[in-house]
Amino acid sequence: MAVAHPLDRYLRTDRLPTMWCPGCGLGILLGCILRALDRRIREGSLRRENVGFAGGIGCSARMTLYPYFDSAHVIHGRAIPFALGVKIVKPEMKMIVVGGDGDIAAIGGNHILHAIRRNADLVVIMANNMIYGMTGGQQAPTTPRGLYTTTTPYGNPEREINIVKLAAALGANYVARGSVTHTPLLEQMIYKALGKRGLAFVEVLSTCPELFGRHIGFRSPVDLYSELRKRVVVKTRPSVEESDYSWERGFVIGEFVDRDEPGFIEVLQEYTSRARGGAG
Amino acid sequence: MRVDYVTGNTAIALGSIAAGLRFYAGYPITPTSDIFEFLARELPKRGGYVVQFEDEIASINAAIGASWACAKSMTATSGPGFSLMVEALSLAVITETPVVVVYVMRTGPSTGVPTRSGQYDVLQATYGFHGGLVVPVLAPATPQEAFDLTVRAFNVSEKLRTPVVLLSDATIAHTYGRVVVREPGEVEVVERAKPSVPPEKYRPYDPGEGLVPPMACFGEGYNVLVESLTHDERGYYAPRSDVQRRLMWRLYRKIVESAPELFDYGAAYLDGCDVALVSYGSTSLSTLVAAKILRSEGYRACSIRLRTLFPVYEEGIRRLLNGVGKVFVVENNVGLYYRELRGVLRGSEVVSVPIIDLDLPQPREVVEVVKQWL
Amino acid sequence: MGSATAVLRVPTGKYFINVVKERCKECGLCVFVCPTKVLDKGSERNSRGYRFAVPVRPEKCIGCRMCEYSCPDFAIFIEVGGG
Incomplete structure (x- = not known):
């Protein structure tokens, strides 16, 4: 595969350009993930052949089509159990789950809940563009109340999910919210997430100009990007209580949780070795 | 062992x-x-x-x-x-x-x-x-x-x-x-075929001469692609009729063409059988007894239990039941697998014996139903 | 038509600004995020009809890479050198 860009060594360049619409934030996020991986691989804290991606269905999950690593594009909402299956039998793998807000917070809600409860050793990156993009702009659990989507033509009556609070409450080792409008910070969060044991959860505010921006008056990529940037509030080490997720009050980004409890895999291995030591 | x-x-x-x-x-x-x-x-x-x-x-x-x-x-x-x-x-x-x-x-x-x-x-x-x-x-x-x-x-x-x-x-x-x-090592165990080419030449859905592609795993440096979308041999999404055709027929053929090899059944009283009681799973325990009863009553009954239900090996089933006058398909449902066999055994008389029971169809009940048709 | 990885390489003095023409989708984010307004949409189109970004004031480049980090399409990158 031909090389031009410094990240090309980690890309299936024969599949570029990506399938995403012009100005879609997902490509920015993919760049941040690959740069964070590049740092880990260069410094020797990760081996390239031990990195695997898994994604469900949706524009965000299609991020799995492009990295030149082991990669799985599975079914809607189920990338987390797939990735955990890999991780349990091959603990040396660093499994990165990428998915959208619909994939992870709606249809995959049960899996993210229990993966966090287990403190399963996965890096889960949830791209949140506040909409169902691939299917044409329907309401998502992350769509701020009051906004217009194709399935809420009179405004979204539902309360939006603040998944940072969920992840923190259930005991993930690392919980951060970043934004594609703040790339160095986002890259740093992902770099850190890649070094954690247990579950590392990064919510990433992203832009869907085509199907989110269009319905709320920000049709061009630059308009939506600059609107999101205005509504993002960067905080240093904010508490979980400060994790506002609100179109009006703003979206607080930062690292909300950073702890180091044993991850599921090492506990599972310890318990499994008891079986071998005991009854043999 | x-x-x-x-x-x-x-x-x-x-x-x-x-x-x-x-x-x-x-x-x-x-x-x-x-x-x-x-x-x-x-x-x-x-x-x-x-x-x-x-x-x-x-x-x-x-x-x-x-x-x-x-x-x-x-x-x-x-x-x-x-x-x-x-x-x-x-x-x-x-x-x-x-x-x-x-x-x-x-x-x-x-x-x-x-x-x-x-x-x-x-x-x-x-x-x-x-x-x-x-x-x-x-x-x-x-x-x-x-x-x-x-x-x-x-x-x-x-x-x-x-x-x-x-x-x-x-x-x-x-x-x-x-x-x-039997313990591990005491049974014949088949392992999936692994790629024989280096990673840069590996195409995860390329079956080569056969129908089943060698499979590399995560963590082996092969950059495998697990793809739920219609994909070509590289694992790349390819929404094209020719790719879909190639993929569908290969996935279909690799199973269906294995039917002769997968075909497996158990039979009792097959000699001179004219009344075959065909079943599978737990119901075969009832039909075995039912066949024995029918034999004792002078009928040339046999019992056949299928151990492979799919893919259906049509030729094998036809050969097995060649010359049998009547085929009764006994099952604990409304007569489902009967539909498969009826299609296979066109020309023979195939009768559905659906007996719903929370445990097993009783052999006597099987015998009674079968005798209505003899 | 240039090859899929044909690169427009513009020296700025201290850096090279590189645009992978065929990957650009003309979203304008690099133009928007550049703090010194180095870039603009060009007039030339790639094979998909997009007017790829071009450095119109290369000498203003400070090498911050905001364009590179904000490009969703791996279509622009900065190299140190050329000065």
């Missing part, structure tokens, strides 16, 4: 260990949970992992993931759980993932009678998922067969890179029987 006295469910668990099971993903459901509990105790002793997931959907997806990390994987469930698994089984079909699903049928539909038996799901086991392809379905009738067919299910799954359904039922699940238990 040892001889033990165990239930069908335990025999399945023992068979999976013999076949090299390394990962069991489970969710409790009657009447399968004792497979799960047995493995939770025994598999970790042999270096395997048993994990309870949040639902059947997670279980099957985790099993598929583990298979892509080169671990032989299995899950077990019953009707309600299998219904939740079918979307992922379709994923296993298109991604050609070896995985064994134990389906212990219980009385349905819906919650039905969870602790009792039935054969209502025989068609769902192979036709239940979207995409219109066939997966192998093996059906044991005794604890010994449960052991043997579990080993076979793994071997078929690895060889053909396909999900395989081991179709049992609540009666077999909790019936004790004598089982010759």
Whole structure:
């Protein structure tokens, strides 16, 4: 595969350009993930052949089509159990789950809940563009109340999910919210997430100009990007209580949780070795 | 090798260990949970992992993931759980993932009678998922067969890179029987083919001369692609009719053309048989007795139990029943597998004997129904 | 038509600004995020009809890479050198 860009060594360049619409934030996020991986691989804290991606269905999950690593594009909402299956039998793998807000917070809600409860050793990156993009702009659990989507033509009556609070409450080792409008910070969060044991959860505010921006008056990529940037509030080490997720009050980004409890895999291995030591 | 006295469910668990099971993903459901509990105790002793997931959907997806990390994987469930698994089984079909699903049928539909038996799901086991392809379905009738067919299910799954359904039922699940238990190393075990080319030349869905592509796993440096979209040999999404045709026919042919090799049955009183009682699973225990009764009453009856339900080996079945005057398909449902056999045995007289019973159709009842047609 | 990885390489003095023409989708984000307004939409189109970004004031480049980090399409990158 031909090389031009410094990240090309980690890309299936024969599949570029990506399938995403012009100005879609997902490509920015993919760049941040690959740069964070590049740092880990260069410094020797990760081996390239031990990195695997898994994604469900949706524009965000299609991020799995492009990295030149082991990669799985599975079914809607189920990338987390797939990735955990890999991780349990091959603990040396660093499994990165990428998915959208619909994939992870709606249809995959049960899996993210229990993966966090287990403190399963996965890096889960949830791209949140506040909409169902691939299917044409329907309401998502992350769509701020009051906004217009194709399935809420009179405004979204539902309360939006603040998944940072969920992840923190259930005991993930690392919980951060970043934004594609703040790339160095986002890259740093992902770099850190890649070094954690247990579950590392990064919510990433992203832009869907085509199907989110269009319905709320920000049709061009630059308009939506600059609107999101205005509504993002960067905080240093904010508490979980400060994790506002609100179109009006703003979206607080930062690292909300950073702890180091044993991850599921090492506990599972310890318990499994008891079986071998005991009854043999 | 040892001889033990165990239930069908335990025999399945023992068979999976013999076949090299390394990962069991489970969710409790009657009447399968004792497979799960047995493995939770025994598999970790042999270096395997048993994990309870949040639902059947997670279980099957985790099993598929583990298979892509080169671990032989299995899950077990019953009707309600299998219904939740079918979307992922379709994923296993298109991604050609070896995985064994134990389906212990219980009385349905819906919650039905969870602790009792039935054969209502025989068609769902192979036709239940979207995409219109066939997966192998093996059906044991005794604890010994449960052991043997579990080993076979793994071997078929690895060889053909396909999900395989081991179709049992609540009666077999909790019936004790004598089982010759073989240990790992004492049974013939098939492993999936590995790529012989270096990573840069590897194409994960390229079958080469055959129909089944060699399979690289996560973590081996092959940059594998597990792709649920219609894909070409590289694993790249290709929404084109020619690619879809090539993929569909290969996935179809690799199973259907294996039918002769997969065909397996047990028969009694076959000599001079003119009245064949065909069944599968626990119902075969009733038909065996029914055939014996009919014989004692002067009828030239035989009993045939099919151990491979899908793919249907049409020629094999026709040859087996060649010259038999009447074929009775006895099953504990409204007459489902009968439809398969009726199509295969055009020209012969094929009669459906559907007897619904929470346990087993009673042999006497089978005899009575059959005699109405003789 | 240039090859899929044909690069427009513009020296700024201290850096090279590189645009992979065929990957650009004309979203304008690089133009928007550049703090010194180095870039603009060009007039030339790639094979997909997009007017790829071009450095119109290369000498203003401070090498911050905001364009590179904000490009969703791996279509622009900065190299140190050329000065």
